[in-house]
Each structure stands twice: as structure tokens, then as C-alpha cells.
Amino acid sequence: MVQKNLPFSAEELQNIVENYKTPFHIYDEKAIRDNVRRLQKAFSWVKGFKEHFAVKATPNPYIMKILAEEGIGADCSSLAELVLAEKVGLKGEDIVFTSNDTPAEEYRKARELGALINLDDITHIDFLAKEAGIPEMISFRYNPGPLRQGGNTIIGNPEDAKYGVSKDQIFDGYAKLRSLGAKRFGLHTMVISNELDPDYFVETARMMFELAVEIKQKVGIRIEIVNLGGGIGIPYRPEQEAVDLEYVGDNIRKVYEEIIVPNGLDPMRIAMECGRMITGPYGYLVATALHKKEIYKNYIGLDACMADLMRPGIYGAYHHITVVGKENEESDHRYDVTGSLCENNDKFAVDRMLPKIDIGDVIVIHDAGAHGHAMGFNYNGKLRSKELLLKEDRTVELIRRAETLEDYFATIDFSKL
Ligand SMILES: *Cc1c(COP(=O)(O)O)cnc(C)c1O
Helix, strand or coil, rough: CCCCCCCCCCHHHHHHHHHHHHEEEEEEHHHHHHHHHHHHHHHCCCCCCCEEEEEHHCCHHHHHHHHHHHCCCEEEECCHHHHHHHHHHHHHEEEEECCCCCCHHHHHHHHHHHHHHCCCCHHHHHHHHHCCCCCCCEEEECHHHHHHHCCCCEEHHHHHHHCCEHHHHHHHHEEEEEEHCCEEECCCCCCCCCEECCCHHHHHHHHHHHHHHHHHEEEEEEEEECCCCCCCCCCCCCCCCCCCCHHHHHHHHHHHHHHHHCCCCCCEEEEEEECHHHHHEEEEEEEEEEEECCCCCCCEECCCCCCCCHHHHCCCCCCEEECCCCCCHHHCCEEEECCCCCCCCCCCCEEEEECCCCCCEEECCCCCCCCCCHCCCCCHHHCCCCEECCCCCCCEEEECCCCHHHHHHHHCHHHHH
């Protein structure tokens, strides 16, 4: 069986566990920095390439700050995410606002920050004009519908997805924006999630470049920036391979030279808004085995639950598990690894072969750095866990404390009972 490594030794982790107590999420700063540098290098041939981190993946300002230091912006889709971007010091077009079903106050906040607004529908043109005004630079999210095959279970097929503007509407949409005073234009799409096939991203770029050319020909508008969205997958399973970013960058370059250059659209900027691949593999949920029960199946109950990581529960997603200190032992025990919710989906793994687990063993759940803590919730009155940062100098910083009962009850006025 292929191994998945940890960024700390068993001894280092034991110290962290003693200091901070499980459960917690811990993020590996150095690995995050190395990874984003690699992404930027793969696209260094693009003048002004920009990655806007999809804040929803890991909405922690300490993580966003590290990314900002690396030149990465934010992709926001709610008021809270815009405020986080603002707190981190991001400004103007470093922030992309890719929302849908958008409330007026969120458009107003996006305008106040000078964010690049990415409209989800042509009806939002009038809505935005009325509520916040049309900015000089604006963009559309494109939904290719049946023109782009092969979505997956997380985002669905483009044709069934609620997002974006259809092809027959997009040309009039740009013309209308221009008539209302917009002067600079972007084009965006997000058609896939957690995809590991690098060619998918190259083909998406081709589709977008061709559309940029068509927009120029039909409307006379020059697309200044094409945002290819996120969706780069990560190898959750040990036998899977990460997307070859250099391959993606090199091949998108070829398509750029084939389509953008001869059609007079060069220089055109390329942006992305990846979330999962930026932090996903570099965050770990660390828990302790609390109970062990043997009925019709064998269960290991952790002190973490689905509120800390709901992907296995809602998608049946695989997350690799390491029993700390037992990495070299035989995986000869079959367990369901569970949390404590009164909800039978609350399992981190089902029928997983692992080394023999004893109560008190420290369990690491891998690839929890994106859509992990972020998707937490309070069902059953479960409190959300803390977040830690393993810094480059190997020290550990608390970057979000655990929720308390006071936090949980803060919205209820018990004095009026
Ligand atoms: C979620 C999302 C992303 C990021 O997707 P990943 O799969 O995490 O890369 C980017 N853009 C939009 C609009 C999103 O909703």
C-alpha cells in the first residue's frame, strides 16, 4: 500500500497534542507556500497571471495572509468572505466576487472594495446597476451547458448547474454592460470540481479562448482577462496522482498561442480561483480514539465528528487515515471510524483496513485542509474545533480557537425564558 506522509514526526505531533488537545485542524505553512509557488511558476509565461484563492475552502485569515504574501488574491461569494479579504488587506481586483443569487448588500460591499464582480446572470445587470452601480471593469460567469460534457457529482453537469450565463445570452450581456458604461471586461467559468485529469483544464481553456474570440467578433469587446475557475482535484487516495501543473500550464500556453495570439487578443491575462488544491492536501484533522465497540461491525469512535469534516458523510468521500506511531504496522483490522453525532452518516471511514487501534491513539485524517473545518456546523450542539498552523520554523500557532458553549448560545437570550 502506498503511504501518505505527515509533515511532523510522531514525537512532534505528540507535543502538539499535549499542548492543544484534540480535535484540531493543523495546516502546513511551508507546503502551502511551496505548492502555490509551483502553480504560479507553471503559469509564469502569462503576463499578470493571478490565482484568487476560493475563500470558502479555508476561510481563515491567517491562511489567506500567507497566500496574500505569495501574491494570491481572493475569490469570494458572500459578505463574510468579502470582509475576510478586506481584513487580510486585499484590495481592488485582487478580489474576485463570484457570487450567485446575490443580495444587494453583497454587491455594494464588493463595489466598495473595488472587487472584480463576476455576474452570474444577465438579469443581474439591472439589479447591480440599481443597487450598486455598474463598475468600469466587470465580468460574466459562463455556463456552457450541453456544449461542455462531463461534470462530476460535486458540481454536476454544466447543463444542470444553476451557475452562470448561457451562451445565447452572453453576447447581448456584454453589449448591455458596455452601453451602461463598463469599459473593461473579463470572462469566467467554473465547470468542474475535484478533477484530476489535466487535459480537462486544457480543454476548458480552449473553450474559453474560443469564446473570447467570438465575443470580439460578435460584440467588438476585447476580453482582458479569462478566469478559468478552480476545480483542480487532489489525490485523496494514496494511489491517485496529483494534477501535473506544469503539463497544464504548458498545454494551456499552446492553446493560447493557437487561438489568442493569431486573433489579436494577446496580451490577455489568465486567472484561476482554485481552492481545494491550494490548501486541501496540507491540512490534517487530528483526533483521538475515544471508544471502541464491537457489535455487528467494529467501530472506533473519535473525539472529532462530521462537524469537523463532512465530506465522507455527504459525498462518501475517501480521506486517508494514519494511526500515529503505527505507520509500519500491518493494516489487518477492519473498522468503521466514527464521530459522535446522532446521525449514522457520521463516519470518517467505513470498512477501512487499519492497524489495530487502541483507545487513546492519535488518528490523523488527511487532506482536510479544504472544505474541512470550513463546512463545519453545529448540529447536535457540536462545537467547532480549533485550527492550528505549523509554521515554517516548526513552531505552532493557534489561528482559530475552538468554539465554546458561550459562543453556541450567544444568539439566544435566556433571560426572557
Ligand atoms: C468553489 C469554487 C471555487 C473553488 O473550487 P475548488 O474546487 O476548491 O478549486 C472557485 N470558484 C467558484 C465560483 C467556486 O464556487
